[in-house]
Amino acid sequence: MTVAVHELPGIRRVEQIMGLPVVVDVRDDDEAGSALDQLFDWLRWVDATFSTFKEDSEISRINRGDLRREDAHPDVRQVLDRCDRLRDQTDGYFDMRAPDGSIDPAGLVKGWAIDRAAAILDDAGLHNYAVGGGGDMRVLGRAIPDLAWRVGIQHPLERHQVAAVVETTDLAIATSGAYARGDHVWNPHSGRSPRGILSVTMVGPELGTADAYATAAFAMGPERAPHWTAQLLGYEAMTILADETVFKTGGFPDE
Amino acid sequence: MTIIVRKTTTITGTKKKVTRKITAVSVPTYPNHTDRSIYINQTALPILKAEALRAQSASINMVSGATDSSDAFAQSLQSAILKAKHS
Secondary structure, three states: OEOOOOOOOOEEEEEEEOOEEEEEEEOOOOOOHHHHHHHHHHHHHHHHHHOOOOOOOHHHHHHHOOOOHHHOOHHHHHHHHHHHHHHHHOOOOOOOEOOOOOEOOHHHHHHHHHHHHHHHHHHOOOOOEEEEEOOEEEEEOEEEOOEEEEEEEEOOOOOOOEEEEEEEOEEEEEEEEOOOOOOOOOEOOOOEOOOOEEEEEEEEOOHHHHHHHHHHHHHHOOOOHHHHHHOOOOOEEEEEEOOOEEEEEOOOOEO | OEEEEEEEEEEEOOEEEEEEEEEEEEOOOOOOOOHHHHHHHHHOOOOEEEEEOOOEOOEOOEEEOOOOOHHHHOOOHHHHHHHHHHO
16 A cells, blocks of 8 residues: 655545544645535534434434424434435335334435535535545545546455545545444344445445445345446445455446 | 356465456346336446455555444554645
8 A cells, every 4th residue: 555645735624523533635725724614513513413322413302202203404304204215225225213113314314414515615616625434435526636536445354455446536435344343234124234245335426325325235245235236327336245256336437 | 137257266386366257147127118217228237347356555545445433543544544644
């Protein structure tokens, strides 16, 4: 692994939000400080509103029966409705409902919040940035004027290496796997963590959708994930199986 | 969809190398009831490529990987990249 070090334009900031390091790397020469303040304020509001770890979040209040879903904040209603649609689109493999009936939309919230964060940077007139949290990101424009963003897809077995490199000027990239936090994705149909699959990387226009699709495909396991990802519209995937076979959909944009 | 993967094992001395190659792909038939589904069939023919997992050394700006906790982040690639930028 070599890391390119240049005199970089722009501004970089990392903050711990939603239990994750959120990285914003702006390469425009424009003053971006106030846009970054707005972006991190937005993410802190999302955390306060959606976290199941915070007793007074709207999601916690819905789960306790203190708040009706239809009375929740419009953004909360929008996210929960989209979780319902994603559940249908993924044959139930993306499911915000726990077996006890409580809901946790975290599988969509992070990507959705980063999509909105990217929109904040767009509105500020910034054209060259990466914004990501916990290994999932939106990138736009160029890292330096003559070089597009180069995103490494972490090798699931040799974690300081990459298994692929995606070079892009406009993309959302999400990876789901069990190698960093252990078994936190399970198959909602069997209640078990998938075996025989190491990671699924999904790329496309929106991070919320890409992340949810990656989670669903990972939960599907090694037999189904490559085939299910191959028929998605607008999203391309790379699935790494435990026997070290890599399946890429036809348009996966690695070099 | 069904994919037939041919597995080739090459043994050189004590090293064993396994390569896999897709030899046939059969695609499910989708209903052609509407213009929309015909359009989907034509534009989204599912294609899969299979290859062996390789570790690459590459110059990169960002890393996509399975979610890191904050503790793991200190050890992670992304952290190494950010440190390199500030040095």
